[in-house]
Amino acid sequence: MTNLQQKQIITELNVPVEMRDGTVLRANIYRPHQEGKWPVLLTRLPYGKDAPPIHFGYYDIVRAVQQGYIVIVQDTRGRSASEGEWDPILTGRYEASDSDETINWASKLPFSNGEVGMFGSSYFAFTQWAGMLHHPNALKAVAPSFSWSDPFNGMLYRGGAFELGFLSYWQLGMHLDTLPRLYPDQQELAAATKQLISDIDQLKSEIHSLPLKNFAPFIRNKVAPSILEHINREMDQEYVNHLSLKGKYNKFTIPTLNIAGWYDIFLQGTIENFLQMRDKGGSLEARQSQLVIGPWQHLDHSQQAGELNFGIAADSASIDLVGLELQWFDHFLKGIDSDIAGKAPIKLFVMGENIWREEYEWPLNRTHYTEYYLHSRGHANTLRGDGILSTVYPENETPDHFTYDPLKPVTTKGGAIMMPNDFNGGAYDQREIELREDVLVYTTSLLEEDVEVTGPIKVKLWAASSALDTDFVARLVDVHPDDSAMNLTDGIIRARFRNTATGEKPSLIEPEKVYLYEIDLWSTSNLFRKGHRIRLDITSSSFPRWDRNPNTGLDFGEDQEQDAVVARQSILHDQKHPSSIVLPVIPRS
Structure with a gap:
């Protein structure tokens, strides 16, 4: 065998794979130009196998083949060269069986050694989770990246x-x-x-x-x-149960390498998948699952996220994300000892400090959950208002008010989004938004020392509205010395869904009655540098990321434009109603 032959790749295109119901799916196969049998790395995607996951930024098929793997890229049912009908929800019901059958087929190819791993991001992370439900014997490890967990927490809905x-x-x-x-x-x-x-x-x-x-x-x-x-x-859970991983983690016996981004639309889902696998995974190997989180967006895993450049170390190529995945598969598919069990299971990027760090648990055991309370003299509107954020418990203070008009919503600017090109994700200066009267702005004084915030974040908001239903949006912001206000993470709560997390049914609110709303801002890791300021923005919309609440209390989707109701919102911050943001502060000494 010559060196040239060893570097060559055999490519087979549009290879048919017939499912049990007679539907033919088609795949491309890439394998070493050598005698022998090799483990298989499989991905199943709805975006076209002939432009393989290169457009997702970090997988290298050539490198995988040269490292001794067969790589198979398959069009999912109803997409590109595969037969069948496509529908994002209904077709998803086939992914479990289609993945299982494809895994079994791949393991029996004449050049396969019978060992299969799966890789891929987003929808083709879902095809991995779906396939695992059938417990295919040949599947030994997976790497589901940028993946949802609960469709009602960041895929179809968020906070209602x-x-x-x-x-x-x-x-x-x-x-x-x-x-x-x-x-x-x-x-x-x-x-x-x-x-x-x-x-x-x-x-x-x-x-x-x-x-x-x-x-x-x-x-x-x-x-x-x-x-x-x-x-x-x-929000019909039964209708989308096949897309959800909730309550199913004890059925998964395959170890998972989970990859996420601080500015990814599925950030919390990926973290939840990792946590549940470590805690409830159905085998010892499954409970060895690991997590990598960079300062990335859904489709961009470079060092740039919006207007912020986090340095070359942040680029997925710099940490060799491909190499990390191949090492994962080497361990579980080839038996190469890489001390997976002995390594820290979490590798995360601390923004602001712009370094990678290894951790052993999430949230971090050394976290000091610190409440930063809202203060003002009743005029926190806009960044020029009198809103203050501090660790001092509030006294008897005047509430803040703003008017939310559904026909004039606050525009989405940056964040963990994947939207039309008019709306870019990542970190963007929020000052234009913070000049609006319908945005309340609460800011700390200049920090006298660095403050690291790493972990889950929530806002406890005491609020009243003149409407029967409405929304509240909260956003955590890092204010730099030049006054630029860079968003870190945000969240939303629809009033009628304020208590559904505790099992209650959705219910409208009583106008002008004060309620406690808990807004989940998911998670972040950021070092607020000395001389920076910590800021919290409160408003009632981030459109078009989330649909506008017309404030009517009508059934979802029914409202016409003429139905929209302008709501007067009141945010309380006094001794009985201490509105706050709870930050996971990490000691630096």
């Missing part, structure tokens, strides 16, 4: 609010590939394609369309009846 920006952008884009199947007539196909492209390009304005149950871009393009059905069903 609809993930409008993500779902409209993603679903319209995904629909482009389905048009040839829906319109065999070329003239009809051309017209439908023109309409869809126009709607995608104009989504920034079209996204204001009401009512949501008849979302105009979906209706015009015959897009995803299950999405519209889901709007009608609102």
